[in-house]
Amino acid sequence: MARRSLLKETLPLTVLQFAVAILVLFPFFWMLSVSLKPATEPFAIPARLWPDHPTLENYILAFRPEFRRYFLNSIIVSGATVLITVPLALLAAYSLTRYQFRALSIFLAAVILAQFFPAGAMIIPIYKMVKAADLLDTYASLIIAYITVTLPVAIWMLRGFLARVPRTIEEAAAIDGARPLRAFFDIVVPLARPGIVATTVFVLIVTWQEFLFALSFTSTKEMRTLPVGMNDYIGQYGIRYGELMASSVMVSLPVIAIFFFLQRHFVDGLTAGAVKG
């Protein structure tokens, strides 16, 4: 009897769970299904949910030299951005959590405000700067723009993590005679590792998909990143959706994989600021 009433209570909720799962997953399932559909299977309406003879031919076609080049460009630009943004943000966040000088609180307010600057409102001056420095259509132009976009959020996220690192350990080290700089590298950096990982994932996700700056600052195929290359495909491929979906899967897989491996850290970092603040 008790079991039946429990079932009666949870059944509608389980149905809702399924509805949410379908809302979230169905577009992904469809992307995969179409990417595996051979060109010979008609695309007619009503559409088939899953191809009769799944094949990887779309993937082989889509993995053309220009796509490989876009991939390489995206890896270089995202990697360089992470390598510069995260250490700089870590230093700044450390300074903000450990010291209380007026200049620091002004800087913190400036960083919080800067997170909300519209890229559209900054892009013309940044474009002109990049052009004046003769950096248009280079990796450097994109890396500079991406540091700009990610640095304030990275500082904000890392600050949340560093605030949770107990200060007593550092103080103990200071009493033992360790210089502050030593204490930072030997104690704070290892303890803040979950925060560093979460911030790195966040910066990677943001830069991997950045579109507006990449679209405006690159003009040759050699320098295009994946999002811009994908956007170019829409016109070129016409309605060759099989290849388009195969490229989409390949573009998404790296970030989805990283996300799944590191998601616990990541969700912590994402919610720490918002919930506490």
Next chain:
Amino acid sequence: MANRIRARASDRWMAYGFMLPAAVLVGCLMYWPMIDTFRESLYATSFISPAPTFVGLDTYGKVFGDETFWQVVRNSVVWTVGVVTLQNVGGLLIALLLNQRLPGQGLLRSLVLLPWVLPGVVAAILWRFMYDPQLGLINSVLMRAGFIERGIGWLADPSTAMAACIFAAFWKGFPFSTVVFLAALQNVDQEQVEAAKIDGAGAVRRLFDVVLPAILPVATTNVVLTSILTFNYFDMIYVLTRGGPLNATAIFPTRIYDVGFGEFRFGEAAAYGSLSVLVLVFFVGLLLLGQRGRAREA
């Protein structure tokens, strides 16, 4: 706070030294461009005459006289209000569901973030495909169910294009709200919920009297944050419709891109940029005022 490391001269150097690189970058690459946008808007350039000439506020007069500008303002408001409402109401409802003790919740909680992780351009291409009049899944399902006889060009029809963009952006963005709401729900004081239960409050009463007031601060942060992000969101609309048809989905970021990099009228693009900041500040100000009013009533 009492045992804060005492400020010594070396500490001061370290504090400023650690901050300096980030401060220089944020200053040069964010604050300077923000100011420079306004200066830029006082000059006119075009594809034919790329040398900038000073025109003062003329560009603003021209922009205000242009019907397209007002359409961009209206579209931006509809787009932002639409996406933010769907994303936060839907995000909260889904968070409430995921907060129940049910089998399979752990898996669902991690899967739900997937759309948010998916690169924006990929998400937009995926939805463009789903909306396709001939090959799209949505038309296919509607036709099979007998609701329509011929495929609808969701993105090609000015009357449906904006709604289609809003729904796609909702799908891409709601996981963020859900995750933040879920964290807030898990912080709600369970003793208060139990107390209300003992007092005989039903599930709905408990939700409105205990749970929602407890997460109100997080909800406010969420709404403000998603409003700003949505207002500035370029990828989805640009890939779905390029702001068309007939500017039916043109919002500030897509318009700035078109004017600046499509037509090389940098002065006008910068004017749109400056105005977008004003509109955004006005919008967020209204939100915060409304929130303060509601908090006072409560």
